[in-house]
Amino acid sequence: MITGVVNAEFEPIIPLSxxxxxxxxFTKDAIVDTGFNEPIPLIKFC
Known part of the structure; x- marks a missing residue:
């Protein structure tokens, strides 16, 4: 199960490791895009 939070802008946030x-x-918070229809791009943050 994936758990997360909802921020002040009502965006669902989950940790992405x-x-x-x-x-x-490396873990960063990621906003879950409910209009998801393409691969998730991974920005270089490591």
Whole structure:
């Protein structure tokens, strides 16, 4: 199950974790786009 919160602008927010090849994990909050119809682009944040 994915859990998250709803922010002041009523946007659903969930944590998104990415694990690098060396095992280090980076987590960023992501807004869930309810009009989702394309692949999720991963912005370089590691």
């Amino acid at each position: 990415i694990r690098r090849f060396d095992g280090k994990v």
